[in-house]
Amino acid sequence: MSTPENRWLAETGGTTGAQYAQRFADLASAGEDVHGEATLVDRLLPPGARVLDAGCGTGRVAVELARRGHRTTGADLDASMLAEARRAAPHLRWVDGDLLALTAEELGAPFDAVVLAGNVVVYLTPGTEADVVARLAGRLVPGGILVAGFAADRHVAPGDLARWCAAAGLEPVQAWAGWDGAPAAPGDAYSVQVHRRPAGPGSAGAGPVPPSRPA
Structure with missing residues (x-):
């Protein structure tokens, strides 16, 4: 039986990486807000949180969260994407590899938040x-949080992610229809x-998550 190919690499x-980075640069130049994911995640976290941008691509979310004072690490298996991330922010930590294979040694200390933006969930192997x-x-x-956003009209339904998170021992906190916090x-x-x-007894964790639409 052949090993399934990663959906992202199969498609792209x-x-x-260069085209993807240019696309968002053009959107920003046209006045579009390209930091909706970072804005929402920032509101969920205390200052200076440790954040893993899992499937970071060109680093757009990780770089913006770092600019807002968080300690970010980005990981991705697409070398062309990581080349753009390193070009944009050589001072940040970028890790090459499939999310399933990354080790604690590669990623460092545990995180206050793991972010899966940009349809990462949809493009997993x-x-x-x-x-x-x-x-x-x-x-x-x-007490740390996993925040994921993805197109729900493909092969992954919202209930699928909820099931995987529950199986991993995570508790549901909030759900929105987009990074703007729409119900x-x-x-x-x-x-x-x-x-x-x-959170275990006496654990500080990542702090409270707003129970309703972000401001």
Whole structure:
């Protein structure tokens, strides 16, 4: 039986980093807000939180969160994307590799938050999704949060992510229909979810998550 190919690499060939970076540069130049993910995640965290941008691509979210004072690490298996990330922010930590295979030694100390933006969940290697979520959940501090956003009209439904998170021992906290904090409803084309690793007795964790739409 052949090993399934990563969906992102199968679709792009791992060569689209420069084009992807230019696309968002053009959007920013046109006055578009390209930091919606970072804005929401920033509001969920205390100052100076440790954040893993899992499937970081060109580093757009990690770089912006670092600019806002958080300690960020980005990880991705697309070398062309990471080349753009390193070019944009050589002072930040960028890790090459599949999210399923990354080790604690490569990633460093546990994180207050793991972020999966930009349809990372949709582009994981088929059949590895639950294992990836479990691996990332294991890199959270007690009370730390996993924040994921993805197109819900493809092959991953909101309930799939919720199931994988529950299997990994995470508790559901909040769900929205987009990074702008629009309320979630059945049939949404996009899903943003927050799940938390339970905090042990006396654990500080990542701090409280707002129970409603972000300001």
